[in-house]
Amino acid sequence: MIGSPDVVAFTKEDEYGQANPDPWAVPEEFSVPLHPLADSNPWAKTSYAKFTKDFILISEFSEQVGPQPLLTIPDDPKVCGTFDLNYFSLRIMSVDYQASFVGHPPGSGYPRLSFVEDSRVVLGDSKEGAFAYVHHLTLYDLEARGFVRPFCMAYVAADERKIMLQFQELSLRFSQASECLKAGNRRAFAKELQRKLQDLEYTHSVLQREEGLQREAGPQCMYSAHAVEKANELANVEKSIYEHRDLLRQISSYHRRPRRDPHAVTCQKCMTECLSECEELLDKYVKLANPFSYCEKEEDGQGQFDDEGGEEEADEEDDEGVKRRPSYTPQLIKAKSAKCFDKRLKTLQELCDETFYDATLELLKETERSFRGDLCYLHTRRLDKALRRKQRVANFLFEEDLGNDDEDEAETVRPFCAVNHAIDSCILLNPPPIVLGPEPLELDALEPPEPLDPTSETSHTQESELGLGESHLESSPSDQTLETQESSEETKGSFSSDKSGVGPSEKQQSLTSMKSEAPDPDSDLTPDPDHNTDLERESSSEEMETTAGDDEGDDGGDQTPVSLLEVVSELKASGEDECGGGNESDLLVPIDTACCMAQEGFLYEASAPETMPCLRQSSHPPPSPTPVVNQEPQALLPLQDDYTVGSPCLESPATGLELPVGHLGDAVSRTSAEDGSDCTMSASTGSDRAASPLGYGGVLTLCHRKKAGQGALRFVRQYPFAMQALWCLLSGRTLVVLGADEGRVRRLVAALALFVPAPGKCGERVQAWLSCPFTLTDLQRWKLIGLQRVASPVGSSMLYSLSRYSRYISILDADQKTLRCPPYRGQLLANVADHRTYIRRGSTYFLHIQSTLCHLAAKAFLFTFTHHLHLPVSATEGPEVVEGRRRCFLQEQLGLGEEDSQILLYLSQLITQQYLQPASGGSAAAPCFSFNYTTSVLYKI
Amino acid sequence: MSSGCPPQSPAVAKSEVAVEGECPLLAATFAYWDNILGPRVRHIWAPKGDQLMFLSDGEVTFLANHTLNGEILRSAECGAVDVKFFVLAEKGVIIVSLIFDGELKGDKNTCALSIILPQTELAFYLPLHTICVERLKHVIRKGRIWMQKGYNIISVLSLEIVPIMELLASMKTHCVPEDIDIKDTVLNDDDIGDSCHEDFLHKAISSHLQTCGCSIVVGSNPEKVNKIVRTLCLFLTPAERKCSRLCRADSSFKYDTGLFVQGLLKDSTGSFVLPFRQVLYSPYPTTHIDVDINTVKQMPPCHEHTYNQRRYMRSELSALWKTDSEEDIPPDTVIHTDETFTPDLNVFQDVMHTDTLVKSFIDEVFMLKPGLSLRSTYLAQFLLLLHRKALTLLKYIEDETQKGKKPFRSLRNLKNDLNLTMEGDLNIIMAFAEKLRAGLHSFVFGKPFYTSMQERDVLMSF
Incomplete structure (x- = not known):
């Protein structure tokens, strides 16, 4: 194969680098250097x-x-x-x-x-x-x-x-x-x-x-x-x-x-x-x-x-x-x-x-x-x-x-x-x-x-x-x-x-920009600041909870699509009234009354076109009839690129990003209005400092993210339970960073925001600083919240809201340096959250995070678009078999444990929603809202 | 064009080179700065046959002289070869000139070896610039020795000018397109084993990435060869694809140093003779893939390859230096050895290092349904991951060594921190990083004369 037509005979054994001075040797100016400078220092070439x-x-x-x-x-x-x-x-x-x-x-x-x-x-x-x-x-x-x-x-x-x-x-x-x-x-x-x-x-x-x-x-x-x-x-x-x-x-x-x-x-x-x-x-x-x-x-x-x-x-x-x-x-x-x-x-x-x-x-x-x-x-x-x-x-x-x-x-x-x-x-x-x-x-x-x-x-x-x-x-x-x-x-x-000192007109302006920029489906209704009282918000959230409570006995099962294919199947199924009327009135439906405490989770999910959230156990999604999507992703990309939600035919040029609300259920409308009010509240309450790039109206630039890399590295080094915190964020569980010092909280939030999946163009899923109690709908909207700890009546109500929703959220106490969240025993994040890492610089760590998250996104993409995972192979195959195949794929093909699988499931849901929104006929698909009832553990340094 | 051009010197010799196909090169020239007469053209090479643009000898002479203007100020070190690149819109040409010093008639002169192309070929030429320059640089090294001995440099320069004309002509017709349709590759198969065996594909891609994307694909069936060529090119950048060549159906091209991926057709006897010297002169180690017998072999890693390459270059220049007669120009096919250096002809070895990155990618990509762009997307994600990991690795080493001021001693930490504990994974990422920062392998793996076996021992000791 390898020709050597004129091989000169071997003369002696090769001795690397041990050449004797030869009077007949070619002068260096006519030869090539054996060890150029670039070998000893690749950076020296330009120095x-x-x-x-x-x-x-x-x-x-x-x-x-x-x-x-x-x-x-x-x-x-x-x-x-x-x-x-x-x-x-x-x-x-x-x-x-x-x-x-x-x-x-x-x-x-x-x-x-x-x-x-x-x-x-x-x-x-x-x-x-x-x-x-x-x-x-x-x-x-x-x-x-x-x-x-x-x-x-x-x-x-x-x-x-x-x-x-x-x-x-x-x-x-x-x-x-x-x-x-x-x-x-x-x-x-x-x-x-x-x-x-x-x-x-x-x-x-x-x-x-x-x-x-x-x-x-x-x-x-x-x-x-x-x-x-x-x-x-x-x-x-x-x-x-x-x-x-x-x-x-x-x-x-x-x-x-x-x-x-x-x-x-x-x-x-x-x-x-x-x-x-x-x-x-x-x-x-x-x-x-x-x-x-x-x-x-x-x-x-x-x-x-x-x-x-x-x-x-x-x-x-x-x-x-x-x-x-x-x-x-x-x-x-x-x-x-x-x-x-x-x-x-x-x-x-x-x-x-x-x-x-x-x-x-x-x-x-x-x-x-x-x-x-x-x-x-x-x-x-x-x-x-x-x-x-x-x-x-x-x-x-x-x-x-x-x-x-x-x-x-x-x-x-x-x-x-x-x-x-x-x-x-x-x-x-x-x-x-x-x-x-x-x-x-x-x-x-x-x-x-x-x-x-x-x-x-x-x-x-x-x-x-x-x-x-x-x-x-x-x-x-x-x-x-x-x-x-x-x-x-x-x-x-x-x-x-x-920023501090925001005038009313500027507030309104920022609201406008929020409306236009945020892909948040909740922003479809223009919020009226005059009606944004905490009381209303509280009552709305109460109403939500009541609804949830009422639905506890409903055996709706978990209809939440966990993949693109499943959602599409639901689309078709809903067209054939296969979902049944029971789901249509439910916003939040527990899986099983008997196992309320033990249930793995439930979530809000859009079930287009009715946009009714369905319930499921987050880690055990029951399967559903799932026709195949024969539509390649790129076909929908132009719409997705613009973060368009809603039906294009309903959009006016001026309100291209707004959602059509006419056909939405009352509950969803209320939620949207409420969220709008929260927007105003958070914009005003979050305007104390300009220290953090996060928050409404602030586009997250690469520069911001790189700076945040330093904070993230510090966090990983300082907190041995950093891995658990990152897992919470990556698996969709809202993380509340609690602290009295606004600067510290904001810095922590900025660092952790790197790990929030789908943070939005302007970081809509992150609330860097909140000084009032939050509600259940806030948890649906925000996946990372910086919360002020205050010793006042307001503070007590905040603590109340924290304890009230503690089952659904993870709490990182910046003052006490503790974390309360479910235990994580996976290996997927071991490499990115190792407090013994030898990575020296924040910028290097940021690159490492980018690689890791890119890897996760690729796996989630694979899981989402692998057809046979979500489809019955034969007519006789039941949904349990399909579900089993999914689990098998996650565990055996990707080698993921229970907690690690939750990350991919969550990311996959986000991809599915993102993919389907333009095609869902204007459904106001709410972001995944999943809770995990696993007992939380308190981690300390 | 001809107006304003000085009269052509009657002393300019010209060689017409017969090149198969359309050669984008208009001419090549050798000029020197005469201490009395100024810039003078000594020789012109021009492709024979029809061209896109015609330049008269006078115009070529004018342009060649042009390249030496200003070089009276040259203060480069002895032996340095400087590159000048002109885009002259007024003349509609691009000129690549390599400026060097050489001895002519006992005087030190500034010389220029230039190639001239139409300006319309700028986008075609730019990706190939490095290949052409590196090859011309080495022939200039040989030419300088020849000039030092008082011999005629033209015969030496012709050894590379003609192949470069052939290379450019072949690239004009068989260059891999910048955008490859995944449907023309193995990655479009319904299942992993449809076109080729799973292990073979995995090994081929893994080794291809470990050798910095530099591979030769040989086989008897041009379609099969080209399918693998396209598949491997999917893992290259668009610019690198423009430096890759498909195999010709009727007869094979010669092996060309510097291309990233090239398909080569076996002859009627079922063999393809690879020139040892040219393979060794490739800027990166090469993976050898035989699609007939499904074998994958690879050259030693970058630092060892570069070291061997330099040793061989020195040996070749030394042999030239010792030549006594102008007639004895050693042909390129001779394997040069001397008392101190005997090249290891067995440059292609089995792929020893296993990886997880490519393995999992190959396993997973076939799970996605073909024909829906899903696989292209997944491939883009995979490449993005590799590029990012390479940059992270580079930055990690940069931090650890303060940009090379300190030796790198923490390979084990790097592997753990960046999740590169599998040797194959490390090799792939290192290869990507080497392309970003030349010399990284030598820097990281310490002494450049480690053989692969020695290096393996070192790595295993961690």
Whole structure:
């Protein structure tokens, strides 16, 4: 199999690494190192660079001083350290990238502008340990040689592989920045040309007048030397006018040229606007076509020229936009110096329209941020996202919401114009807590001092890319500012519920955001804060309990679907009235009166379409006829992705996340209303501190979760019974963290929230801090509660509620450091909650948790969608056999004990519900509400 | 295109290379910086036949010169090979240049070996960039020795330029697609044993993952080979799939160093001769899968493989250094040995380490009904788990060693903490981590010259 055609004979036994010095040995510079540095330290590969982290460098090849660095992003000298920016600029700018003609071609009447495509180069300096993606671009400058100024933007990193592996992303981002900068430069260049033309026209008119006076003063038939000189001067000016007019024509035709760069990023919106505005520009151009208009106007008596100037722009006076901008005073130009203006070269900022320049810098800053960090983490993050997109059906359990990631992904693919969209994009791209604070302030600074009339604002949409009217450009940010402020306020509102000092309007706003964001089916009814009294809540919960008590004798059996297939079977069965009427009136139905104390559990469950909760023993679910789901999960994903609950046909666009309630039973409606009131209560009571990211309206970001990893590691190390606590959370048993110190409780809740399955986009299943008694419905809604311990009448009622529901909940006392919960003897969590773990850092532990939870979610997915587990193989096979098969699968195939099985059962139920909600015809499927009557045990440190 | 180009030097030699199929490579060039005349092109290689884009010799010369501009400032260490990558939209080309120093006519010169492709092939080329660069780098090492001896470097460079043209041409037609339909793989079978034996499948996937996703699949039936190739590629990232090749139905491709998965067809005698050198030069150890006889063999783990590879490279360069005549270019098929190093030709060994990760996955995935995307979802979950575990392991070691400043001494703790007590599981996760952080195996397992057997003893002692 393995060929060795010319094997040289063996000479002696192999001696690894024991080579004798050989005078004929190949010198090291011609060989390869046997033990490169990466072997002894894989992290050392990038450590010998003289800069501390990656940065962006903008350099210029100045015609006066040669290559020079202009600015770095971030603008912090510490980042570059002792790295020689001058030398590196020389290196990256000495690449002959352009190789195209610029300037005045032979045989051409006028100078030609060269429209050069950008070029991209990856190069490095292995000695310095610096590598760079370099994006070369050319800007136009009327005063520069050949009218061009070569620049480059470079992403400098110590890891060459990082650049090459992300070449396309880097190229895309820098192309966006380059297009933005060039668009701004074209506007500035056009503006400069227009001014220059005005100067020339003015000069021409002055010269013409002088010449005319001289002609009139002198004899008719002869010209003085002075007159000849004036005539020549005049001719030069005219020539210069034609040249500049041609340049203006060229720059205005920029967008019409065919693009040779298939990777250039152009904005369609910009192109459309540019086309329309180019017509406007050409219109002006026609007006400028007669360079002697000043003279004609003078002759017509319509315009007066004086040395002060400034009022002769009659051509543009019809343009309202121009009226508002500071009028330009034409300067007298000596004809001889038409091409030799001030030789001070413009700065990059002067070369570019301010708005575009700022937008470019913002884009580059964003680029620097997004590529920050080690390649392996960036790479894994990307893979992680791609894989999570393929398994959306189970993502809701433990994964970060992919909604924004999708936008990110789309953003990287979608070409966009920084000026038209960048500010909006910034809001989308950056997490609100970081960006939205300072953003409006920054944008405020861009607002024009005077308010603009609405007509001018509407005209902004047709703003020209070359926008010679400054007012258009200046007014644009104000629009965006307004939008930004609005959106930021909205976002603030959604975050305000967890902060102190929340005003009533903000509360209402936070409620709105809760309604819109939370997939909680209980939020279908708009809560009325005026009616949210504890009394009502208490009575409602009493009613619930009474209902439950009444139903104790009902032998409804456990109809709760434990898998997707079972639920579907129930759907069909309910259609055939197989469930019977008994279930329809029951909200909470005990299994067996005789074994009330011993019963394993019961739960609320939606039995669509009636949405009647059924009862079952949580660990012994009786089987039911279960037709197969012949529908692949992906078919429903679009609905699931949006966390849509309820029937699409009943949804209005504005209330897309609300549940239809018309066909729901009274009990459910009451529950919903009550939950809504609780929402208000918890939002207000939970607004004491902003310490925890959890709570209503707060989107759980990866950053929050990573921080929580440290807390979780501390918890696991400090509490030997951490495993039991985690088991409670993972098996759906509500855990109450009780404590007097709000900070401590919140920290514990934040740490434990990592283990709450399906916490919701905004952590709706977690109540970080509650200072009033909770009810049974709260337990249905919240799986992790931080509860204040107070020594007051309120406190006693809280303790009462705790003792009242103690059979259904687990209580972690943060003050006493005790845990009361059923015993856990499983092995599934042994690895993630080992207090003797050698994991040192919270971030590492967070990764470990992520892996473990991912593993659990996969097993739950398998259990849920393994068809034969939930279906009778033959008609004669009873539900007991199917149930037995399920148990067998959990115990023998997955090797899970009783308690461990409960985790998978709970996760499987959540997946089933999540999967079926969009298909259940708008049923308000309540989340699983299971209780375990197993005797609780008090754990102490 | 031709406007503005300098006149072509009459001294430029050109080789036309006959390549089967459509070669995306426009040309390869060798240029050097002449101390008097500046950048000069010495040789051009161009594929014979029709191409997507035509470049005249003058244009090629212009572009080749272009790559050396700015290199007058080069201050790299002697022997260093720097890579420059150009995307020149004005010219519509991408150029990959390897800049190195070499002796020409007694003077030290800066040289550039470049390959030129159309810009439209950027997405096609980028995943293959590392493969091309690594292979060219090694031939440059050989070429530098040749230049040092005053011999003609072109013949040495041709040894790799031509195979790279062939590789790119073959990838153009037989590259594994980025998105693989699970229906074309073994994972779509109704039951686990339908296409291949359960143990074989488990062993193949497990070993494939243990060798960093690098495998060769040989067999007599191209369909069967390609089904396994696609199956193995399911466990790769999209970029890695673009570096994998299906087997050709009529005749086999040559083995190509650096590809992740490649299908190879046996000849009429039922055998396929693997070139020892090329297999050893692969960046990762390789799994050898024979679908005819259902065998799975694997090369030693990364650190040992890398060590053997470097030893062999040194041996090869040493042999070249000792060559007395320009005519004696050792062919690639020669197995180089010297007094101090004799390669172990028995590089493929049985898969010894058992795992639970792949075993349970294979057992479980077939429980899900095929054709409903359930298996794809479960596969995504499995891969997500592996990637996350690899990152966790990497972070764990990073914490323990303060980013490599201290030696890693707590392998046992790592295995317990991260639930990687089974050797096969550890190998799989380590392989994933190696791809993220090159050199991790050598760092973790200490002395790089441990053989697999020795390492096994070490692991068993924990």
